[in-house]
Amino acid sequence: DAMVIQNPRYQVTQFGKPVTLSCSQTLNHNVMYWYQQKSSQAPKLLFHYYDKDFNNEADTPDNFQSRRPNTSFCFLDIRSPGLGDAAMYLCATSRVGTYNEQFFGPGTRLTVL
C-alpha cells in the first residue's frame, strides 16, 4: 500500500545532542511537509518542499533544518534540541492539484532529556 513512513516512531535524545528524523513516501507526491505538534495543540507547519524548492515558515527556529535528497525521502534535523522541542513531529505529503489532500505519517515522538 502506498504510504508515508516515519522512522523512528519514538526518539529520545539529550539536550543539545543533534537528532535526525526521517520520512519516506511511496506516493510519489511532489510536496512534503514537516509539522510540529505539541500536546493539545494544532500541528504547526515548520517547512515544506515543493519538489526541490524549500519553503521555510517565518517563525521556524534556525535550530530546525531539513533535507530532501530525492522525491521519496525528507529529513528533519534538529541541531541542538532544547527541552521545548519535545513534541510529536508529523510528516505529510501531497500532490498539488485540486483539493490538495495531505497524507500524514504516524509521527515521531521526540523526548529531550
Added chain:
Amino acid sequence: GEDVEQSLFLSVREGDSSVINCTYTDSSSTYLYWYKQEPGAGLQLLTYIFSNMDMKQDQRLTVLLNKKDKHLSLRIADTQTGDSAIYFCAERIGTPLVFGKGTRLSVIA
C-alpha cells in the same frame, strides 16, 4: 490573520449525533478540511469541502459551511465508540494548511 478556532472537548452518547464546530478567519480559503487523529497516530483526512459549497454529505458525515460567518461544522450521525478521537478543522491558504487545536470527541457507551 490566520486562525482556526475549535472547542476543545465534546462528549456524546453512543448512537447520538455529534456536531463539531470550527471558525476560521481567512475568507480567501479555497478548501476546508476535517481530519481525524486517533491516539498515537497521524492525521487522517475525513472529508473536505470547497469554499463555494455550503453542504457536503458522505455516509455518516455531514459538513456545513457558512461562508458569511466563516463557520464550518462536522456532524457525525449515529456516533460509535470507534469515532472517539481528536478532530481537526483546517483551512487551505495557498499550499500549506492551517489547523485548529482540535476537538477531542469522547463517546460514552
